[in-house]
Amino acid sequence: MTRTLLASLFLVFTHLTSFGQASPINKKATQETRNLYANLKRLSQKGTMFGHQDALAYGVGWKYEPGRSDVKEVVGEYPAVVGWELGHLELDKPMNLDSVPFQKMREFAQEVYAKGGLNTFSWHLNNPVAPSKTSWDAADSTIQHLFKDKKAMKRYQSWLDGLAGFMKTLKGPNGELIPVVFRPLHEHTGSWFWWGRKHCSPEEYKQMWRFTVDYLRKKKANNLLFAYSTDRFTSREDYLERFPGDDYVDIVGFDLYHRPPAAPNQLAQANQNFIQDTRRMVETLRQIGQEKNKVWTLSETGLETLPQADWWTNVLIPIIKDAGLSYVMVWRNARKDHFYAPYPGQKSADDFKVFYQNPRVFFINKVQQENLYAPVPQNKQAAK
Numbered sequence: 001m002t003r004t005l006l007a008s009l010f011l012v013f014t015h016l017t018s019f020g021q022a023s024p025i026n027k028k029a030t031q032e033t034r035n036l037y038a039n040l041k042r043l044s045q046k047g048t049m050f051g052h053q054d055a056l057a058y059g060v061g062w063k064y065e066p067g068r069s070d071v072k073e074v075v076g077e078y079p080a081v082v083g084w085e086l087g088h089l090e091l092d093k094p095m096n097l098d099s100v101p102f103q104k105m106r107e108f109a110q111e112v113y114a115k116g117g118l119n120t121f122s123w124h125l126n127n128p129v130a131p132s133k134t135s136w137d138a139a140d141s142t143i144q145h146l147f148k149d150k151k152a153m154k155r156y157q158s159w160l161d162g163l164a165g166f167m168k169t170l171k172g173p174n175g176e177l178i179p180v181v182f183r184p185l186h187e188h189t190g191s192w193f194w195w196g197r198k199h200c201s202p203e204e205y206k207q208m209w210r211f212t213v214d215y216l217r218k219k220k221a222n223n224l225l226f227a228y229s230t231d232r233f234t235s236r237e238d239y240l241e242r243f244p245g246d247d248y249v250d251i252v253g254f255d256l257y258h259r260p261p262a263a264p265n266q267l268a269q270a271n272q273n274f275i276q277d278t279r280r281m282v283e284t285l286r287q288i289g290q291e292k293n294k295v296w297t298l299s300e301t302g303l304e305t306l307p308q309a310d311w312w313t314n315v316l317i318p319i320i321k322d323a324g325l326s327y328v329m330v331w332r333n334a335r336k337d338h339f340y341a342p343y344p345g346q347k348s349a350d351d352f353k354v355f356y357q358n359p360r361v362f363f364i365n366k367v368q369q370e371n372l373y374a375p376v377p378q379n380k381q382a383a384k
């Protein structure tokens with residue numbers, strides 16, 4: 001037998017057996033976290049989960065009313081994925097930068113877990129070198145300074161201690177840690193955050209990422225899956241320019257928003273461009289995800305205030321259809337002029353109901369049946 005034949009047989013073998021089953025990068029990840037990762041892989045072959053930032057906390061016109069969610073009020077159930085934001089945890093504030101109390105966030109995350117859904121966390125942290133500066137204060141060379149400045153580094157470590165501490169308070173009914181996705185240092189192909197492209201070199205970004213992951217692993221935050229998500233990118237090389245390595249990333253993704261032009265006569269063309277561009281990125285991401293045997297996601301998207309009634313079926317569906325995305329998440333419903341999911345009576349609500357009926361789009365009930373946190377049944381183990 002030739003070596004290539006042997007090599008292909010080996011590949012087929014690893015695909016067909018649990019040997020090839022995807023595992024999280026953290027070898028000490030809890031059993032539930034390992035189960036979650038394998039199930040995300042498995043489920044992404046069947047369809048894509050729908051997610052909404054801060055879904056249970058508030059919506060357009062209401063705040064902290066138990067059992068509510070704008071998405072639920074339109075289609076009858078919660079989204080499958082709920083996003084949470086940790087900005088200001090590092091400042092020891094009781095609320096995040098969008099005024100969500102961390103105590104409530106913890107309870108909501110527990111509720112999502114209890115219903116079988118998935119929680120994901122982002123972190124718009126302040127600048128550890130100049131802590132009164134926000135994520136958005138463009139501060140050049142922050143990462144370079146951080147690694148040279150002992151005091152700043154100590155501060156960053158204490159911030160990570162706080163973050164690991166918070167993650168370890170996420171517990172299920174039997175005291176088990178709730179597995180979650182953590183998506184730090186995001187949208188770094190843009191330059192609006194201090195960790196963005198124009199403010200650090202690729203090596204500095206990678207150093208920052210690896211330091212963060214290693215530190216959290218050392219602190220035994222063994223319930224985290226790490227998601228790497230860029231903003232817009234032009235090619236595979238561009239996407240991977242700052243990629244910290246296969247041993248440092250569980251989930252690959254990107255964020256991209258639909259921002260139509262003001263001129264109405266350019267709308268149709270701009271829509272087509274957005275669909276084509278985003279789909280191209282999804283395809284590149286799929287290739288990268290498949291090659292690396294990772295899970296892939298459209299980690300943030302949306303059209304602010306949803307002025308287009310058919311956005312869900314005529315823009316989002318063509319972007320995500322049969323692309324193997326684990327989930328697609330839209331951003332928060334903060335107020336009448338800043339929301340990304342419909343609420344009852346909103347212009348796109350009917351179209352969202354059609355989107356909801358799509359058999360390959362999952363909300364929380366379907367995901368609950370799929371038992372994300374239980375071992376993958378032997379006969380259903382995911383091939384690559």
Ligand code: BMA
Nearest residue numbers: 085087097098124331332334
């Ligand atoms: C942005 C906006 C802000 C918010 C931030 C972090 O996109 O929604 O209002 O503070 O995300 O959640």
